[in-house]
Amino acid sequence: MANNSKLTGGAFLFETTDTKDLFIPEEFTEEQLMISNSVKEFMLKEVHGLGVERVAGLDAEKDKALVMEIFHKASEMGFCGVSVDEQYGGMGLDFNTSLLFTENLALGFSFATTIGCQTSIGSLPIVWYGTEEQKKKYLPGIASGEKGCSYCLTEPGSGSDANSAKSRAVLNPEGTHYILNGQKMWITNGGFAEVFTVFAKIENDDKLSAFIVEKSFGGISLGKEEKKMGIKASSTVQVFFNNTMIPKENLLGERGKGFNMALNILNSGRIKIAAGGTGGMKYGLERVVGYTTERIQFGKPISDFGAMKLKIGTIAAQAFALESGVYRIGADVDKKHAELLKAGSGDNDAKINSMREYAIECAILKVIGSEAICNTADEAIQMFGGMGYSQETGVEMAYRDARITKIYEGTNEINRMLSLGEFYKRAFVSKELNIKKAGGSVTSAIAQNFNPFKSGALATEFMFANNLKSLFLIITGVAGAKLKEKLVDEQEIVMNLADILAMAFMTESALLRVKKLSEQPGTDKAVLAIKTKMAQVYLYESLDTARKAANNAIDSFASGLSKFALKRLTRMLLSTYAINPKDLRRDVANHIIEKKGYYF
C-alpha cells in the first residue's frame, strides 16, 4: 500500500525534501561531537601512537595480545556498547550518532573493523531481534567488551548467495537443544569472539534461521587467521561447528526468518561503511595536504600544482556529498524509529523497520562510499608519489585497508542490483512507493528543463538533480516495459541504472544541504561559498557518470525510434552544466590546503 509518511525510503525519487525535514551534519550537537571526538582522540593515542610502521605491520595472529589490549581499552571507554541500550549496559546512542561514531572510528585503520563489527553486525542481531531474556543475558557482556561478538553468515560455498548456506541445526530427541553442524568463513572477530550469531537452516527448512551461539557450548573450532591484503590487525577466521549443542531458547527471532534478519543487519552495516568512508576521506585529505604542502618539486610545494588541486578538490567534493547523504539518511532512520514507536510498534520492530525502510539508500551509500574511499586512497598514493608506495607513510596501508569495503556487507555488484531491485519491489510489489507521483514529477521535470533560468539559489543545480531522477524513472520504466522479468538477467543494464539512481540521490543530498545552509542566517558566507562549490563539482561529475550510464543502458536495450527518443531525452535532461570545473575545484582545494584539511 502506498505509504504517505514523509519518511519513506526511495521517495526521494518523486518528492522534493523540504529543508526543514532534512538533517545536515552542521546540526550535530556539542554532545554528539564530544562522543565522536573521544573516538578520534582514542584512535590517535592508542593506534597512531604506535607509529605508522608498527600499525602497518600489525598482524591479527602475531599481535593478538596488543590488539586485545586496545580492544579492552576501547571497551573501558564504552565504545563496545554504542548500539546497546542503556538498560543493558550500553550507551544507547541513536542511529545517527552511531554513524558519527563510526566516521571517527575509521581513524583506527583495521582496528576500526574490530570495533565496527562488535558494535554493528556482531551485536545488532541481539539488539534488534533478541527477546528480553536474550538481551539481559548477552548484551551487558558485549557492551562492556568482556565478550567479543561476531556475525556468521558466509560459508565457503555461499557468499553473495547467502541463503544457500549448508549449515544445519537439528533439534535433539529430547527437544531441548539444536545440534549445529557447519562451517563459516571470513568471520570478523571470530578469533576472539565468545558470542556468535550463526545463520543456519533448521532440519529440512529451505530458509535460514539465526542462533546465538556461545563459544562455551563446545563443538566449535577455529581456522588460522586469514592472510589478507589489508585490515591485517582485524581477526578473520573460519569457524567450524561440530555437533554444537545450542539451547532451544537461543533461537534468535523466528524460525525461517534468518535471511531477512541477516539482510536487515547488513543495511546498517552498509551505511556504516559509508560513514567510515567519510572519516577515512577526511583523514586522507589532512594527510595529503600535510605532504603536498611540504614536498617541494620544481621549486615549489607540489600542492601549488593544478594537477594536485584537481585531485584534492575532487576528493573534498566527494566527501561532502557522501557526508550529506549519510547523515540525511541516518537522521531519517531515527525519525522513522520515533514515528513507528508513536504508531504503537514495539522497540525491536521499530528499530528493524526503520532500518529496512532505507534499504535503497543504504545500498547506494555503501557503493558510493566504498568507491570514494578507495579512490581517495589511490589518489593519496599518487600525490605522495614514491613515498605513497612505501610502508613508511602508511598510505599504502590505507589503500589496502580501503579495498575490502567494496567486497564485504554485500559486494558492490550485489548492492547495485539490490538498490534497483528494492526500488522495483517497493514501487510495484509492496507499493510502499507511490509510483503514480512519478508521472507528475517526470512531466514537470521535462517542462522545467525548457526553462532553466528559473530564478532562485541553485535553481539550475536542482533542475539537474530533478532531471537525474526523471531520467532514471524514464529509462528504468522503458527498460522494464521492454525486458520485463528478463531485466534482472541483463545485469550490465542494471548496473547502469543503479548508477543513475545513485547519482540522483547523492547530488540531491549535497544540494539540499547547501540550500539549508543558505537559509540559515548564521551561516558564514565564505564557508557557504566553498560548500556550494563542492556540491557543484559533485553535480558536474555526477552528470558525466549518469550520462555515460544512461547511454550504455539505452544502447544495450533500445532500438529504432525508442532509442533515438531516449538518447535525445538524455542529451536534453543532462545538457551542459555551465560551470568552470577547474576554477571551482581550485577554490575548493585552496580552502582545504589553507585549513590543513577538511575543516570549515
Ligand SMILES: Cc1cc2nc3c(=O)[nH]c(=O)nc-3n(C[C@H](O)[C@H](O)[C@H](O)COP(=O)(O)OP(=O)(O)OC[C@H]3O[C@@H](n4cnc5c(N)ncnc54)[C@H](O)[C@@H]3O)c2cc1C
Ligand atoms: C575481510 C573479510 C571480512 C568478512 N567478514 C565477514 C563476517 O564477519 N561475517 C560474514 O558472514 N561474512 C564476512 N565476510 C564475507 C563477505 O561478506 C563475502 O566475502 C562477500 O559477501 C562476497 O562473497 P564471496 O567472497 O563468496 O564472493 P562471491 O559471492 O563468490 O562473489 C565473487 C564475485 O562474483 C560476483 N557475483 C556473485 N554473485 C553474483 C550475481 N548473482 N550476479 C552478479 N555478480 C555476482 C560478486 O559481486 C563478486 O564480484 C568477510 C569477507 C572478508 C574478505
